[in-house]
Amino acid sequence: MDKISALTEQFTKFPGVGPRQARRIVYHLLRSRKDALLALANDIASLKDSVSQCTGCFRHFTRSPGAQSEECSICQSTSRTHTLMIVEKDVDLENIERSGTYTGQYFVLGGLYAPLAKEPLAYVRLGELLSRVAALRSAHDLTEIVIALAINPDGDETARMLEGKLATLNESTDEAVPPPFSITHLGRGLSTGSELEYADPETIKHALRSRF
Amino acid sequence: MDKISALTEQFTKFPGVGPRQARRIVYHLLRSRKDALLALANDIASLKDSVSQCTGCFRHFTRSPGAQSEECSICQSTSRTHTLMIVEKDVDLENIERSGTYTGQYFVLGGLYAPLAKEPLAYVRLGELLSRVAALRSAHDLTEIVIALAINPDGDETARMLEGKLATLNESTDEAVPPPFSITHLGRGLSTGSELEYADPETIKHALRSRF
Amino acid sequence: MDKISALTEQFTKFPGVGPRQARRIVYHLLRSRKDALLALANDIASLKDSVSQCTGCFRHFTRSPGAQSEECSICQSTSRTHTLMIVEKDVDLENIERSGTYTGQYFVLGGLYAPLAKEPLAYVRLGELLSRVAALRSAHDLTEIVIALAINPDGDETARMLEGKLATLNESTDEAVPPPFSITHLGRGLSTGSELEYADPETIKHALRSRF
Amino acid sequence: MDKISALTEQFTKFPGVGPRQARRIVYHLLRSRKDALLALANDIASLKDSVSQCTGCFRHFTRSPGAQSEECSICQSTSRTHTLMIVEKDVDLENIERSGTYTGQYFVLGGLYAPLAKEPLAYVRLGELLSRVAALRSAHDLTEIVIALAINPDGDETARMLEGKLATLNESTDEAVPPPFSITHLGRGLSTGSELEYADPETIKHALRSRF
Numbered sequence: 001m002d003k004i005s006a007l008t009e010q011f012t013k014f015p016g017v018g019p020r021q022a023r024r025i026v027y028h029l030l031r032s033r034k035d036a037l038l039a040l041a042n043d044i045a046s047l048k049d050s051v052s053q054c055t056g057c058f059r060h061f062t063r064s065p066g067a068q069s070e071e072c073s074i075c076q077s078t079s080r081t082h083t084l085m086i087v088e089k090d091v092d093l094e095n096i097e098r099s100g101t102y103t104g105q106y107f108v109l110g111g112l113y114a115p116l117a118k119e120p121l122a123y124v125r126l127g128e129l130l131s132r133v134a135a136l137r138s139a140h141d142l143t144e145i146v147i148a149l150a151i152n153p154d155g156d157e158t159a160r161m162l163e164g165k166l167a168t169l170n171e172s173t174d175e176a177v178p179p180p181f182s183i184t185h186l187g188r189g190l191s192t193g194s195e196l197e198y199a200d201p202e203t204i205k206h207a208l209r210s211r212f
Numbered sequence: 213m214d215k216i217s218a219l220t221e222q223f224t225k226f227p228g229v230g231p232r233q234a235r236r237i238v239y240h241l242l243r244s245r246k247d248a249l250l251a252l253a254n255d256i257a258s259l260k261d262s263v264s265q266c267t268g269c270f271r272h273f274t275r276s277p278g279a280q281s282e283e284c285s286i287c288q289s290t291s292r293t294h295t296l297m298i299v300e301k302d303v304d305l306e307n308i309e310r311s312g313t314y315t316g317q318y319f320v321l322g323g324l325y326a327p328l329a330k331e332p333l334a335y336v337r338l339g340e341l342l343s344r345v346a347a348l349r350s351a352h353d354l355t356e357i358v359i360a361l362a363i364n365p366d367g368d369e370t371a372r373m374l375e376g377k378l379a380t381l382n383e384s385t386d387e388a389v390p391p392p393f394s395i396t397h398l399g400r401g402l403s404t405g406s407e408l409e410y411a412d413p414e415t416i417k418h419a420l421r422s423r424f
Numbered sequence: 425m426d427k428i429s430a431l432t433e434q435f436t437k438f439p440g441v442g443p444r445q446a447r448r449i450v451y452h453l454l455r456s457r458k459d460a461l462l463a464l465a466n467d468i469a470s471l472k473d474s475v476s477q478c479t480g481c482f483r484h485f486t487r488s489p490g491a492q493s494e495e496c497s498i499c500q501s502t503s504r505t506h507t508l509m510i511v512e513k514d515v516d517l518e519n520i521e522r523s524g525t526y527t528g529q530y531f532v533l534g535g536l537y538a539p540l541a542k543e544p545l546a547y548v549r550l551g552e553l554l555s556r557v558a559a560l561r562s563a564h565d566l567t568e569i570v571i572a573l574a575i576n577p578d579g580d581e582t583a584r585m586l587e588g589k590l591a592t593l594n595e596s597t598d599e600a601v602p603p604p605f606s607i608t609h610l611g612r613g614l615s616t617g618s619e620l621e622y623a624d625p626e627t628i629k630h631a632l633r634s635r636f
Numbered sequence: 637m638d639k640i641s642a643l644t645e646q647f648t649k650f651p652g653v654g655p656r657q658a659r660r661i662v663y664h665l666l667r668s669r670k671d672a673l674l675a676l677a678n679d680i681a682s683l684k685d686s687v688s689q690c691t692g693c694f695r696h697f698t699r700s701p702g703a704q705s706e707e708c709s710i711c712q713s714t715s716r717t718h719t720l721m722i723v724e725k726d727v728d729l730e731n732i733e734r735s736g737t738y739t740g741q742y743f744v745l746g747g748l749y750a751p752l753a754k755e756p757l758a759y760v761r762l763g764e765l766l767s768r769v770a771a772l773r774s775a776h777d778l779t780e781i782v783i784a785l786a787i788n789p790d791g792d793e794t795a796r797m798l799e800g801k802l803a804t805l806n807e808s809t810d811e812a813v814p815p816p817f818s819i820t821h822l823g824r825g826l827s828t829g830s831e832l833e834y835a836d837p838e839t840i841k842h843a844l845r846s847r848f
Contacts, residue, residue, distance in 0.1 A: 002698030003686045007679045015660045017653070020621075020727075024651045026683070027726050030696050034684055041681035043643045045674055047665055050639045060666050062638030090663050091656075092408035099413035101420055146423055151406045187422030189399035191406060191415045194363045196304035197444075201311035203403045208313055210399030210422040211358055214486030215474045219467045227448045229441070232515075232833075236439045238471070239514050242484050246472055253469035255431045257462055259453055262427045272454050274426030302451050303444075409656075516832035523837035525844055570847055575830045611825035611846025615839045618787045618827060620728035625735035627827045632737055634823030634846040635782055 004030075056132065058108040058125060059090050080105050084136060085146040086129065086162065088112060088155075092148070104146070107132055112149065113158040124158070126165065133169055137178050148186045159185065216242075268344065270320040270337060271302050292317050296348060297358040298341065298374065300324055300367075304360070316358070319344055324361065325370040336370070338377065345381055349390050356394045363400065371397065428454075480556065482532045482549060483514050504529050508560060509570040510553065510586065512536055512579075516572070528570070531556055536573065537582040548582070550589065557593055557605075564602050572610045583609065640666075692768065694744045694761060695726050716741050720772060721782040722765065722798065724748060724791075728784070740782070743768055748785065749794040760794065762801065769805055769817075776814050784822045795821065 001009075004026055011022035029037060052063050056075030063069075069076060074097075083104030087093050093106050111123025136142035147162060149155035163183055170180035188206035190199065199207070213221075216238050223234035241249060264275050268287030275281075281288060286309075295316030299305050305318050323335025348354040359374060361367035375395055382392035400418035402411065411419070425433075428450055435446035453461060476487050480499030487493075493500060498521075507528030511517050517530050535547025560566035571586060573579035587607055594604035612630035614623065623631070637645075640662055647658035665673060688699050692711030699705075705712060710733075719740030723729050729742050747759025772778035783798060785791035799819055806816035824842035826835065835843070 003679070003683060004696065004698055007683060010676050010679060013664075015664050016657050017661075021652050023727060023730075025653075027696065028649075028651050029680065029683055030687060030689075037683060038681055040646050041677040043639070043646060044665065044680065045677035047639060047643060047662070047673060048670055051666060053666075060640065060663065062640055087408055089409065091659060094659075095409050095411060096416055099411075099416040101413065101417040146420075148408055148419075150408065151402045151404050184423040186419040187399060187401035187424060188403070189401035189418065189422065190363045191400065191403040192363050192412045194403060196299055196360055196362065197301065197307050199307060199311075200404045201313065204308055204311040205313040206401065207360075207398040208358075210401065210424065211396040212399060212422065215467070215471060216484065216486055219471060222464050222467060225452075227452050228445045229449075233440050235515060235518075237441075239484065240437075240439050241468065241471055242475060242477075249471060250469055252434050253465040255427070255434060256453065256468065257465035259427060259431060259450070259461060260458055263454060265454075272428065272451065274428055303447060306447075511832055513833065519833050519835060520840055523835075523840040525837065525841040570844075572832055572843075574832065575826045575828050608847040610843040611823060611848060612827065613823035613825035613842065613846065614787045615824065615827040615830060616787050616836045620723055620784055620786065621725065621731050623731060623735075624828045625737065628732055628735040629737040630825065631784075631822040632782075634825065634848065635820040636823060636846065 057093075057106045058110065058128065059093055059106065074106060079103075082136075082141050082143045083146060084133065084142060084144070085148050087148050088150065096148070104144075105136075109149070109158075112154040113161055114154065115157065126162075129162070130165065130169065133166060133181075137169065137181065140178050142178075142181045144182045144184060146184050146186060151188060269305075269318045270322065270340065271305055271318065286318060291315075294348075294353050294355040295358060296345065296354060296356070297360050299360050300362065308360070316356075317348075321361075321370075324366040325373055326366065327369065338374075341374070342377065342381065345378065345393075349381065349393065352390050354390075354393045356396060358396050358398060360398045481517075481530045482534065482552065483517055483530065498530060503527075506560075506565050506567040507570060508557065508566060508568070509572050511572050512574065520572070528568075529560075533573070533582075536578040537585055538578065539581065550586075553586070554589065554593065557590065561593065561602050561605065566602075566605045568606045568608060570608050570610060575612060693729075693742045694746065694764065695729055695742065710742060715739075718772075718777050718779040719782060720769065720778060720780070721784050723784050724786065732784070740780075741772075745785070745794075748790040749797055750790065751793065762798075765798070766801065766805065769802065773805065773814050773817065778814075778817045780818045780820060782820050782822060787824060 004023075007026050007029075008019065008022045011017050011025050012019050014022075017025070029040075050062055051060050052070060053060055054072035054075055055070045057072060059072055059074075061072040074080065081104045084107055085096070085102065085104055086107045086109055087096065088109050088111065090108055093108055096102050096106075107129055108125075109129065110125045113124060114120050114122070133142065133145065145166060147159045149159050166183055187210050188203065189210050190196075190203065190207050194203075196204075216235075219238050219241075220231065220234045223229050223237050224231050226234075229237070241252075262274055263272050264282060265272055266284035266287055267282045269284060271284055271286075273284040286292065293316045296319055297308070297314065297316055298319045298321055299308065300321050300323065302320055305320055308314050308318075319341055320337075321341065322337045325336060326332050326334070345354065345357065357378060359371045361371050378395055399422050400415060401422050402408075402415065402419050406415070408416075428447075431450050431453075432443065432446045435441050435449050436443050438446075441449070453464075474486055475484050476494060476496075477484055478496035478499055479494045481496060483496055483498075485496040498504060505528045508531055509520070509526065509528055510531045510533055511520065512533050512535065514532055517532055520526050520530075531553055532549075533553065534549045537548060538544050538546070557566065557569065569590060571583045573583050590607055611634050612627060613634050614620075614627065614631050618627070620628075640659075643662050643665075644655065644658045647653055647661050648655050650658075653661070665676075686698055687696050688706060689696055690708035690711055691706045693708060695708055695710075697708040710716060717740045720743055721732070721738065721740055722743045722745055723732065724745050724747065726744055729744055732738050732742075743765055744761075745765065746761045749760060750756050750758070769778065769781065781802060783795045785795050802819055823846050824839065825846050826832075826839065826843050830839070832840075
């Protein structure tokens with residue numbers, strides 16, 4: 001296969017890029033200057049060198065030069081509250097940070113329970129989550145876990161599964177064990193832009209329950 | 213203007229019908245049988261004869277033959293709770309009824325505050341609402357008003373305005389006056405199908421506040 | 425069923441109108457004045473009284489008051505050329521007339537060959553077309569037939585079928601018979617807005633053949 | 637700026653890629669294996685090394701290893717006809733080749749006349765085109781030029797401009813000069829999928845003229 005087709009095929013693996021767009025991207029690169037191509041290639045090749053996956057929350061973050069830490073700035077911060085929010089993806093975490101309304105900690109789950117896949121939990125960091133929760137608990141750094149997954153069947157199924165697993169960590173009659181944490185879910189209701197005419201029954205039910 | 217164009221023009225006044233579709237509708241009617249056209253014409257001509265606007269909630273309802281009541285079945289019901297939900301349109305009311313999760317009463321406002329219109333309150337039944345609320349109060353039939361308008365700037369503006377007007381009805385030091393009603397809003401948060409990656413800051417804020 | 429639902433159901437039979445839009449139309453009518461409803465009902469009821477289907481081309485047209493003719497103005501015109509264009513629908517004819525580039529006569533076929541339907545030719549006025557062509561021929565009023573159907577499989581299939589049927593009308597060795605007419609198709613090629621990147625092979629083939 | 641944001645920004649320069657998608661692509665790469673990233677980076681860095689721009693038609697093509705030629709396989713072929721098709725972009729040329737209906741040569745113009753740009757002809761290889769045409773003429777290798785640009789205002793304007801410039805090359809009374817070439821345009825008409833109801837007047841006009 002020629003180089004143009006080979007690179008086109010590589011770009012079709014990018015999320016949301018189809019074959020025609022992939023080809024347009026290749027021609028775009030062919031019109032670019034050689035040094036711009038080298039810079040792009042270098043950034044891609046070195047991406048993983050400067051980006052680490054946080055050992056606390058599993059998000060990706062750019063390491064400061066010379067920094068030894070394997071934890072991201074949020075996990076290292078001492079001013080975050082004792083709440084842990086479980087999100088699916090890095091971009092979910094970023095969007096919530098951008099909203100400026102949450103001051104607790106995070107855990108990036110990596111994926112949702114996928115009932116039809118060969119390994120339904122292949123992308124779910126379940127063991128890592130339980131370890132993290134156990135560690136926070138021992139340090140008396142956990143009072144609440146907020147499950148913040150997509151509001152769809154896979155998200156709901158994953159939330160139910162997590163709730164079950166996490167609940168068992170609370171079961172202990174040992175006095176030395178830290179007090180139990182609560183498990184909550186992000187509130188459901190009308191989103192910005194919602195019209196009552198088109199709201200689904202589940203959303204109406206939640207909106208009625210959580211009226212304020 | 214010929215009859216085909218004249219009727220086409222009438223159909224373009226229907227909500228959501230453009231000129232091409234209007235014309236297609238006319239040709240659809242031309243292919244219909246004469247008796248089907250007469251039946252449709254009769255239903256349109258007599259629509260208002262059998263449909264009344266409820267004097268309680270202002271929704272439209274089909275009167276039972278021989279019935280004298282000017283109130284709809286919901287307003288006549290004695291099993292509805294002492295909550296009054298303010299919605300904008302008949303279809304909003306219908307959608308909430310369909311959800312089967314609300315058991316109180318309704319008031320159809322008719323429209324939203326339209327800041328750019330010549331008469332911003334032209335379609336808002338404000339006087340009728342205040343009378344209705346006063347009547348329910350005197351009858352000790354009101355403990356809560358739920359404002360259930362669209363989650364957009366016009367809906368929010370209308371909600372603020374209503375809240376101000378309704379609050380004054382609660383101000384009374386007269387002991388004979390019934391206890392004040394509360395004013396609430398439908399809960400905001402993640403709707404069915406929401407993904408955290410795309411949620412707007414306002415929705416995230418509400419979802420965090422109303423976590424459950 | 426109540427009147428609102430009954431009329432909603434009638435409107436869902438209109439082309440391109442779904443159940444929600446149908447309901448919005450009913451509420452739109454409920455907000456209209458009684459005399460507007462009566463005018464609309466009257467236009468619908470009397471639509472067929474003032475509109476005839478032309479006995480020549482089968483298009484619908486509004487009869488002038490007092491007019492006896494059963495032919496539309498195009499079919500009655502003596503300045504139209506001896507070309508007959510076969511279109512599927514009234515709106516196709518209207519669109520071509522609006523373009524101002526065709527000066528011949530028309531025949532509205534009524535529908536396309538529908539291979540999967542119980543009666544594939546149920547909506548195709550084949551007998552009427554052949555009679556019309558024979559009549560024009562006898563009057564020496566026909567030199568060309570332009571087939572102007574949709575460029576899709578059903579349109580192509582119908583065109584092929586018509587071509588076969590029409591060709592037999594040309595077969596005659598009788599000297600008294602008028603000279604044969606030609607059968608043509610509307611030119612294919614790049615339409616306004618076409619981009620070469622997205623053109624399909626068939627369109628490219630035609631565009632190459634008919635380059636000018 | 638951190639590496640994730642830096643690479644995100646680079647991807648937003650790709651045609652058709654917005655900021656959110658760019659970020660998703662970066663996270664996609666972060667989940668990929670190191671060797672896959674290196675392969676992609678290498679392909680991008682070396683893209684221009686193995687891809688040349690043809691000195692004949694200016695399309696991009698992958699050079700065969702060891703090949704010296706600066707012309708693509710189409711320009712080198714001796715079996716192509718003496719027709720030259722002018723297209724805007726590489727992808728246009730590829731799409732026409734894929735259709736298998738054109739056997740002549742090509743010239744990739746590079747862009748359209750852009751009336752609102754500071755330099756309206758910045759991306760148009762006008763000088764290169766005139767040289768190429770002159771060379772083909774001297775070699776008696778040119779009988780027709782087919783202008784095959786987009787059917788929109790900019791494409792039409794560019795076509796008119798090219799026609800003027802190319803026509804002057806034909807003006808010569810010198811007997812030694814090769815016979816003039818013709819200048820044609822791709823045929824216009826109904827494209828695959830066109831419906832008569834929605835065809836614009838220009839398309840109808842062309843479809844009538846080029847009926848077949």
